[in-house]
Amino acid sequence: xxxxxxxxxxxxxxxxxxxxxxxxxxxxxxxxxxxxxxxxxxxxxxxxxxxxxxxxxxxxxxxxxxxxxxxxxxxxxxxxxxxxxxxxxxxxxxxxxxxxxxxxxxxxxxxxxxxxxxxxxxxxxxxxxxxxxxxxxxxxxxxxx
Amino acid sequence: xxxxxxxxxxxxxxxxxxxxxxxxxxxxxxxxxxxxxxxxxxxxxxxxxxxxxxxxxxxxxxxxxxxxxxxxxxxxxxxxxxxxxxxxxxxxxxxxxxxxxxxxxxxxxxxxxxxxxxxxxxxxxxxxxxxxxxxxxxxxxxxxx
DNA sequence: GCGAGTTGCTCAGTGTACTGACTAAAATCT
DNA sequence: AGATTTTAGTCAGTACACTGAGCAACTCGC
Numbered sequence: 001x002x003x004x005x006x007x008x009x010x011x012x013x014x015x016x017x018x019x020x021x022x023x024x025x026x027x028x029x030x031x032x033x034x035x036x037x038x039x040x041x042x043x044x045x046x047x048x049x050x051x052x053x054x055x056x057x058x059x060x061x062x063x064x065x066x067x068x069x070x071x072x073x074x075x076x077x078x079x080x081x082x083x084x085x086x087x088x089x090x091x092x093x094x095x096x097x098x099x100x101x102x103x104x105x106x107x108x109x110x111x112x113x114x115x116x117x118x119x120x121x122x123x124x125x126x127x128x129x130x131x132x133x134x135x136x137x138x139x140x141x142x143x144x145x
Numbered sequence: 146x147x148x149x150x151x152x153x154x155x156x157x158x159x160x161x162x163x164x165x166x167x168x169x170x171x172x173x174x175x176x177x178x179x180x181x182x183x184x185x186x187x188x189x190x191x192x193x194x195x196x197x198x199x200x201x202x203x204x205x206x207x208x209x210x211x212x213x214x215x216x217x218x219x220x221x222x223x224x225x226x227x228x229x230x231x232x233x234x235x236x237x238x239x240x241x242x243x244x245x246x247x248x249x250x251x252x253x254x255x256x257x258x259x260x261x262x263x264x265x266x267x268x269x270x271x272x273x274x275x276x277x278x279x280x281x282x283x284x285x286x287x288x289x290x
Numbered sequence: 291g292c293g294a295g296t297t298g299c300t301c302a303g304t305g306t307a308c309t310g311a312c313t314a315a316a317a318t319c320t
Numbered sequence: 321a322g323a324t325t326t327t328a329g330t331c332a333g334t335a336c337a338c339t340g341a342g343c344a345a346c347t348c349g350c
Binding site: 003 | 147148149151152153154155156157158159160161162163164165166167168169170180181184187188190191204205252255256259262263264265266270273274275277278279280281282283284285286288289
């Protein structure tokens, strides 16, 4: 009968926000490397030699998705996946030199992109937006920790 | 070299927000009908007899994605897709009785879910969050209108 | 009224993201 | 040590979401 106004629905808005971000990313940052892939490169820059499980916690993705992502990045030669000799279940991950180079390049571009993306808001609003999204996401993740 | 802090990156936060939302949706709203599918049902409740192109504008999804979604909902008997006799290119879409019933049921559950999802914020913050996301998304969509 | 352009849809391909079932390896508990 | 449980990873299946190519139908300019 009566339809609702989707612009008051956080889920719908979240999807649109991510969609808009992806679009801008491909034009301003990279067509080859996606934002989740950058998150993986970034995590491995900060913490090399971790396994897929630990990585999945850092970037907030589940193990299946990480496996796909890591396989793609491996195929492109941006990281290495080596079986842990001390624990035969684990794949130990490490960036290659090329992977580190790609990460360095994307860091500057990403910074620039974020400025453009948030340009419609003033500085206080930008800070508020990021903080509020973080709180909602954290709380929701808590529910199924 | 130096890794960045992803918690200050709107794209990463947007993905986490949507991820958290999807998780809560499947537990509190429906396991069969996803949030984008609900958006389609809602749009057709408000405006029946539109074609896929118009629908894609209403829910902010591209034509390929809409085609998939509509096909799935059609298979489940929630909507009908009829060739427009006046324009042989168009598929005219209309909810079935069952589709309208599913929409009605999900409206109440979605309202409840949104309350839980935004519960970590007070009312002013909730309003702020939705408004700020909307402004950023609108502006970004403007760039590639 | 006919050719050129536009429009609505489909299809193939790729990437993200989940669940659930499974395998293999390690840790734990008698 | 042997049986049980937990853990890391893979695989199949499904859904969302985009691009780019292509097709069929309509519109417009002349």
